[in-house]
Amino acid sequence: MGLQLHQNVEYYKPFPGSNIGQMPLLIAEGRLPISVSGLMLRRLQILNQGYSEKVKASWLDHCFDTGDGIATHPSEKVKVVLDAQALKQINPQSELYIGGALVLTEKQWKELEGLVLTAKQAKKYFGNRYTEAEVNGNVVYQFLAREKGILKEYSHEMFALMKQRFNYDKAMGLFREVESVPTMRICKVRGLENMSDVSGGCNLVDSNGLLVGVRQGIVEGDSQKISLEQRLNGRATKVEKVLTFDEDCFTSEELKAHIKKI
Numbered sequence: 596m597g598l599q600l601h602q603n604v605e606y607y608k609p610f611p612g613s614n615i616g617q618m619p620l621l622i623a624e625g626r627l628p629i630s631v632s633g634l635m636l637r638r639l640q641i642l643n644q645g646y647s648e649k650v651k652a653s654w655l656d657h658c659f660d661t662g663d664g665i666a667t668h669p670s671e672k673v674k675v676v677l678d679a680q681a682l683k684q685i686n687p688q689s690e691l692y693i694g695g696a697l698v699l700t701e702k703q704w705k706e707l708e709g710l711v712l713t714a715k716q717a718k719k720y721f722g723n724r725y726t727e728a729e730v731n732g733n734v735v736y737q738f739l740a741r742e743k744g745i746l747k748e749y750s751h752e753m754f755a756l757m758k759q760r761f762n763y764d765k766a767m768g769l770f771r772e773v774e775s776v777p778t779m780r781i782c783k784v785r786g787l788e789n790m791s792d793v794s795g796g797c798n799l800v801d802s803n804g805l806l807v808g809v810r811q812g813i814v815e816g817d818s819q820k821i822s823l824e825q826r827l828n829g830r831a832t833k834v835e836k837v838l839t840f841d842e843d844c845f846t847s848e849e850l851k852a853h854i855k856k857i
Contacts, residue, residue, distance in 0.1 A: 665795025
């Protein structure tokens with residue numbers, strides 16, 4: 596595959612192959628699967644910190660499977676789950692639905708914590724590609740990015756690159772699959788040529804999967820995070836957390852409180 600995800604120390608390690616086969620190997624090494632937010636931040640870092648063209652191409656031009664999940668219900672409700680524990684536990688013996696989604700029981704579905712969308716809201720926020728402004732206003736992207744400033748900077752940089760390279764005006768689509776049973780799939784973030792879409796419809800047994808294991812503790816680029824935050828905010832302070840969701844996206848006061856702690 597020829598990926599080069601780092602310049603010196605192996606803070607980021609690729610695990611190419613089926614997700615159900617590679618996730619146990621990633622976890623066994625004491626690593627964590629990169630999140631959508633972590634991938635956004637990493638792409639910003641390699642663009643602005645003097646990395647080689649090979650490192651840049653590796654991060655910008657490949658599709659990556661993350662540790663965040665999109666769970667769907669036959670009712671067409673959707674839950675977006677950050678750092679999904681159920682996905683960290685997938686293995687070759689996991690029960691999968693047709694098309695390679697992780698099967699959930701009703702109890703497991705109800706216990707999932709994250710961003711909850713009704714069927715109507717899911718149709719509003721999934722199923723299309725967007726302009727830069729629409730991405731910044733999409734509650735699913737706000738939730739996945741975790742930090743408001745990161746989403747704004749990421750969408751600006753990606754749209755500028757995609758316009759320059761491919762003349763895309765709309766990109767960064769959001770997609771999901773709805774089955775006849777509750778299921779969860781990994782959030783896949785595509786490369787720039789593929790419009791940097793985020794898909795929750797990917798097959799966990801697909802041999803073309805690509806997880807990235809992040810070394811726990813201080814990872815490459817953390818020392819540069821303050822400089823990125825300075826560039827986003829004009830001062831070395833913590834980036835504003837996302838608190839701008841539509842109120843009707845949440846099903847309970849407890850879930851609202853949970854999200855505000857993220």
